[in-house]
Amino acid sequence: MVLAGQAPAKGILFFAPEMFWDFVLVALLFILVYVMIRRANAGLPIPRIRKIAGLEAIDEAIGRATEMGRPVHFTPGMSGFGPETYAALATLSYVAKTAAQYDTRLIVTNRQPTVHPVTSEIVRQAYLEAGRPDAFNQDDVRYLSDWQFGYTSAVLGIFRREKPAANLMFGYWMAEALILGEAGAEAGCIQVGANTNVFQIHFFIVTCDYTLIGEEQFAASAYLSKEPMLTGTVVAQDMVKILIGLLVLAGSVWATVAGNADKLVKFLSQ
């Protein structure tokens, strides 16, 4: 009886019934991604990704560090494993490989203890792929502190002591965004910042040379690798964005004609 009482209500076992249309939207995204990947694999044409200045600037930043003989600093952000961190890790792979090819020292700092070994493995693998496994230095991939401002203080110390020529800040950022951006600018770094936090991204816009706003960061892996298969996933996401735009238009027209869009909202909430 106790077990029966604790059992979830019918329909809630897999997803909440009022989220049926959310499920349809996500399922549609999955299908579109699958179709686009199949198209890419079949060699069918896939649209190119528009120029994203912040990602173009990564090569420029590493090149500058190489010319100056100073290191590049990269950080995958403050959060644990989540969409922003995955995007940051994909970018790290590219940055590490490029740094290895240019024989430029790369310093990676981590706040999350779980992300730290993953970044280390990514950098190690990138150096291996670049044919320079001997150049990988484990001590340059660092775990600093899991406390937000403890980590920030430690990075400020690295800026001051090791004077990187480039500072690449990807992932998710919070209140430390301004402190790090300002310190990087003061240290004379060329800076590329990426953030999805709308309450903090403006601090990157004012302190960094290039900023990736929100979704731009998620297109990074496809943009940098230029692989048609990855580009296909971005195409699929664009299609869903267009669909959402049309839904916003339909809802607003409905609200204008009927006075409000309650009926449409009710229908889509079941």
Place this chain on the structure above:
Amino acid sequence: MTAEQWGAIAGSICIIMAWSYLFKESDIYYFAEHLFVGLTVARGLTYTFENQLKPLVLKDMAEKGQWTLVIPVVIGLLIYCWFFKGLRWVARITMGFWIGYGAGYSLGFSPPVYLKQVFDTFTPFIKDGRFNFGGVLYFLVVITALMYFLFTVKKESGVLKYGSMFGRYALMVAFGSAYGSITMAYLSLVIGKLQVIFKDALHLVK
């Protein structure tokens, strides 16, 4: 003096040491920085032990008998194989779990906000028989910001080009507004620190 007062004095000294950077970089500042970083690492270790490991072993396992928790504990401990050259590959099992869990968690808990956000943008263009300027502007900003975030659609001319441009400017206005309000909030943090010095430690302010 009470422990709180000693704490306020120690805190005030640390604040002044950290702020000495504004005058000049010095050993005082470096000491404050290293002290702070060290303290946060120690705090992290203590916090993890007291709030995660101890309750897990003493409460969940020993008291409640949830011995199945041994499985994630063992998977978690495998990460320490990372320190041994020959066993480094074993640590990748743990990393795989973390990465998979993160992806699953994001996928499972992010979608619920999708349509709710879309519903909030449904706005009538005409309200009470009058042109709803605010609503139309809101609608335009949403649509054009979406245009800006289209990456694979050609935007060299026409509606998409100018819409995308408008969306970018709209984003900048929003960011500017947030910049102002959050900078003000940061200034209030400075006031908080001044309170520690002048109120809690020196008792000059009531």
